[in-house]
Amino acid sequence: MDKMQNKTGQNTAGKPIALPGLxxxxxxxxxxMLAPHASADVKGAYYMYNLSNMTGAIPYSWAxxxxxxxxxxxxxxxxxxxxxxxxxGMKIYSFGDDEQLTGVIYDIAVDRDGSIFLLxxxxxxxSVMRCNYRGEPVSQIKFKNFPPEFSxxxxxxxxxxxxxxxxxxxxxTKKVAVTDTNGIFxxxxxxxxxxxxxxxxxxxxRDKEIAGFSVDQDGNMLFTVPTIFRAFTLSPDGKVRSFxxxxxxxxxxxxxxxxxxxxxGNLYVVDTLKSVVMVxxxxxxxxxxxxxxxxxxxxxxxxxxxxxxxxNIYVSQSRxxxxxxxxxxxx
Amino acid sequence: MKxxxxxxxxxxxxxxxxxxxxxxNAFHAxxxxxxxxxxNIHDAKSTSALLAGxxxxxxxxxxxxxxxxxxxxxxxxxxxxPAGTPPGNRTPGGDFGWLKKTYTYSPRAGSNVTEAGDxxxxxxxxxxxxxTADGTNLTAPGGDMDxxxxxxxxxxxxxxxxxxxxxxxIATTGAPIIASGSYNNSADPAAGxxxxxxxxxxxxxxxxxxxxxxxxxxxxxxxxxTYNRSEATAPTRVAYGAGISDWCATxxxxxHSGTSSKMTHxxxxxxxxxxxxxxxxxxxxxxxxxxxxxxxxxIVPFQSDNTSDYTVLRSLADNTxxxxxxxxxxxxxxxLSCHRAHATGWKxxxxxxxxxxxxxxxxxxxxxxxxxxxxxxxxxxQGRTVAETSKAYNDKPATAYAxxxxxxxxxxxxxx
Numbered sequence: 088m089d090k091m092q093n094k095t096g097q098n099t100a101g102k103p104i105a106l107p108g109l110x111x112x113x114x115x116x117x118x119x120m121l122a123p124h125a126s127a128d129v130k131g132a133y134y135m136y137n138l139s140n141m142t143g144a145i146p147y148s149w150a151x152x153x154x155x156x157x158x159x160x161x162x163x164x165x166x167x168x169x170x171x172x173x174x175x176g177m178k179i180y181s182f183g184d185d186e187q188l189t190g191v192i193y194d195i196a197v198d199r200d201g202s203i204f205l206l207x208x209x210x211x212x213x214s215v216m217r218c219n220y221r222g223e224p225v226s227q228i229k230f231k232n233f234p235p236e237f238s239x240x241x242x243x244x245x246x247x248x249x250x251x252x253x254x255x256x257x258x259x260t261k262k263v264a265v266t267d268t269n270g271i272f273x274x275x276x277x278x279x280x281x282x283x284x285x286x287x288x289x290x291x292x293r294d295k296e297i298a299g300f301s302v303d304q305d306g307n308m309l310f311t312v313p314t315i316f317r318a319f320t321l322s323p324d325g326k327v328r329s330f331x332x333x334x335x336x337x338x339x340x341x342x343x344x345x346x347x348x349x350x351x352g353n354l355y356v357v358d359t360l361k362s363v364v365m366v367x368x369x370x371x372x373x374x375x376x377x378x379x380x381x382x383x384x385x386x387x388x389x390x391x392x393x394x395x396x397x398x399n400i401y402v403s404q405s406r407x408x409x410x411x412x413x414x415x416x417x418x
Numbered sequence: 419m420k421x422x423x424x425x426x427x428x429x430x431x432x433x434x435x436x437x438x439x440x441x442x443n444a445f446h447a448x449x450x451x452x453x454x455x456x457x458n459i460h461d462a463k464s465t466s467a468l469l470a471g472x473x474x475x476x477x478x479x480x481x482x483x484x485x486x487x488x489x490x491x492x493x494x495x496x497x498x499x500p501a502g503t504p505p506g507n508r509t510p511g512g513d514f515g516w517l518k519k520t521y522t523y524s525p526r527a528g529s530n531v532t533e534a535g536d537x538x539x540x541x542x543x544x545x546x547x548x549x550t551a552d553g554t555n556l557t558a559p560g561g562d563m564d565x566x567x568x569x570x571x572x573x574x575x576x577x578x579x580x581x582x583x584x585x586x587x588i589a590t591t592g593a594p595i596i597a598s599g600s601y602n603n604s605a606d607p608a609a610g611x612x613x614x615x616x617x618x619x620x621x622x623x624x625x626x627x628x629x630x631x632x633x634x635x636x637x638x639x640x641x642x643x644t645y646n647r648s649e650a651t652a653p654t655r656v657a658y659g660a661g662i663s664d665w666c667a668t669x670x671x672x673x674h675s676g677t678s679s680k681m682t683h684x685x686x687x688x689x690x691x692x693x694x695x696x697x698x699x700x701x702x703x704x705x706x707x708x709x710x711x712x713x714x715x716x717i718v719p720f721q722s723d724n725t726s727d728y729t730v731l732r733s734l735a736d737n738t739x740x741x742x743x744x745x746x747x748x749x750x751x752x753x754l755s756c757h758r759a760h761a762t763g764w765k766x767x768x769x770x771x772x773x774x775x776x777x778x779x780x781x782x783x784x785x786x787x788x789x790x791x792x793x794x795x796x797x798x799x800q801g802r803t804v805a806e807t808s809k810a811y812n813d814k815p816a817t818a819y820a821x822x823x824x825x826x827x828x829x830x831x832x833x834x
Contacts, residue, residue, distance in 0.1 A: 339454070341455060342455060
């Protein structure tokens with residue numbers, strides 16, 4: 088402000104705010120409002136427990152994860168069984184491994200009303216089944232109004248956020264289609280083109296598999312692409328940001344996998360090879376990492392999927408080490 | 419003038435930056451991968467090789483064993499294979515997930531059969547993912563390699579030093595590897611360049627991998643660039659060239675007709691007039707009306723003569739149903755005519771079921787959930803669902819064969 092006063096040669100102290108000052112203040116306010124939310128001071132996370140049933144920790148290997156933020160429940164997808172856990176990490180319900188569902192369940196999403204959307208694959212076709220809160224099939228979603236360029240997607244992830252279903256084809260076409268909960272097409276994103284994957288390293292984009300995918304509270308999509316050691320964010324209006332570089336030291340990427348964000352905008356990136364979860368603020372500044380390969384309860388072995396609910400972080404891993412739950416530590 | 423100088427400096431800096439930034443070569447582009455993709459230089463927890471995985475194969479599966487059947491995936495995660503659901507990958511080598519598929523069934527009253535998963539393929543040891551050494555064979559069948567040492571890098575050189583030079587020479591040095599040489603769209607290397615050998619497989623000149631075996635043969639082959647796919651409408655035709663069976667014999671010497679004193683099925687020998695004629699005429703049991711122009715069957719592939727000419731091999735590798743020609747008399751039978759390299763849905767890692775009289779009954783693949791009253795019978799279903807049976811044939815339609823189809827040994831031998 089001093090510089091501004093010097094530049095204009097006027098001292099506005101004690102006077103009503105002049106028009107230029109008002110414009111500046113408004114502009115500053117707008118910039119602050121439109122800028123990404125400032126991340127909270129997160130120091131890291133500490134291990135609490137593994138997802139369990141009445142007999143102890145459940146020995147999943149590379150289970151799929153989904154979260155129902157409205158009911159503070161975590162869903163585990165494993166061998167066509169859907170198991171639901173409360174926010175104390177205790178199994179409270181399961182469904183899926185029965186005659187009612189004929190396909191292989193790839194992923195699951197829960198809307199604000201508690202309807203469950205099962206993404207399943209049967210043969211070479213996919214479908215999304217709407218189920219009630221008990222997991223009983225209600226109706227198959229009939230997708231409509233897909234433009235031709237999105238008609239051939241084969242999604243392997245589904246996420247619900249704010250009335251939208253995000254169907255992500257991370258391996259084939261590398262496109263994301265956004266529909267309402269009735270399957271009506273709303274928007275679509277060609278990840279290969281938006282991220283310029285074909286141009287990176289001179290190798291076809293199809294060879295650059297997208298490993299991690301999630302959608303943050305503002306509708307920004309988060310991705311990891313392990314073969315180029317990079318993570319991306321994609322805003323609803325198509326703005327792309329990316330970060331990450333190869334390396335072993337804290338904050339660098341080896342084989343990155345799942346990615347998620349907390350309510351404060353901090354990003355959590357799983358590294359399967361380093362067996363850690365890295366924490367970044369929303370400006371991609373590295374904050375800390377936790378886990379590390381080992382046999383202790385808080386360690387991780389080849390972690391893969393991650394979801395965050397409030398201050399809890401859920402991480403799936405291999406070697407039948409189940410899903411570890413950590414608590415975010417704030418400054 | 420001063421402004422021009424500034425512009426010039428900026429342009430030079432930009433060119434330098436761009437020039438440096440495009441040299442990165444992500445992962446296995448024919449040669450060694452990014453070091454940090456597999457090694458943890460200063461904080462490795464497991465082995466002296468600074469691997470971040472517990473063992474070599476676990477490190478590989480970190481990337482090659484993730485969810486979704488696509489591209490370079492060759493291990494379906496346990497989470498995606500509940501009972502009755504097959505492994506999803508349909509690569510020419512097969513999905514190691516079959517090793518976790520144990521089938522129990524009762525083919526006839528009072529008789530129970532348990533077909534252990536570890537009979538379905540090469541039992542790589544990958545502790546992080548629950549893959550353990552072969553429970554039956556303590557050493558490689560027909561050889562002496564310790565089964566507990568079998569890992570991905572027993573066969574593949576994970577550092578990919580072996581390369582094909584511009585003059586066709588296979589060597590571990592001589593020119594930089596610029597790209598993969600595995601695909602039908604892989605360019606030939608120009609002078610001063612090299613491409614990687616097929617699938618980074620070890621070969622003559624490679625160091626020994628896990629298990630200590632040194633290869634003296636080179637595995638010459640070319641695959642279509644899209645290869646992990648359903649074969650419902652078009653086969654995935656890998657063009658196999660010289661050296662296949664000799665390469666396998668590195669570990670299985672006593673199973674190779676050229677090196678074994680035992681009576682064993684011939685390999686690396688020309689099909690000859692009779693067998694080639696059978697192959698070309700055979701469509702299915704009782705149907706010998708085929709011709710050479712369309713007789714190729716990816717379930718029973720053959721080696722193209724003894725060629726190491728990559729122009730020829732590239733022209734034969736196909737997934738568009740364009741190259742359907744069957745064998746000439748000089749084309750050869752090889753180990754991979756009957757087996758897949760990784761794993762299959764069948765015992766002894768064969769490409770088709772040899773444990774029963776019929777592989778198709780009542781016009782359908784059998785299975786415990788078959789709508790056919792015949793197809794559901796245990797002696798045909800053998801504990802598998804229709805989806806598992808079909809996937810074991812890479813989803814090639816049952817209608818491609820006879821409604822009561824017998825073993826595909828008959829593709830060459832026509833005894834049915």
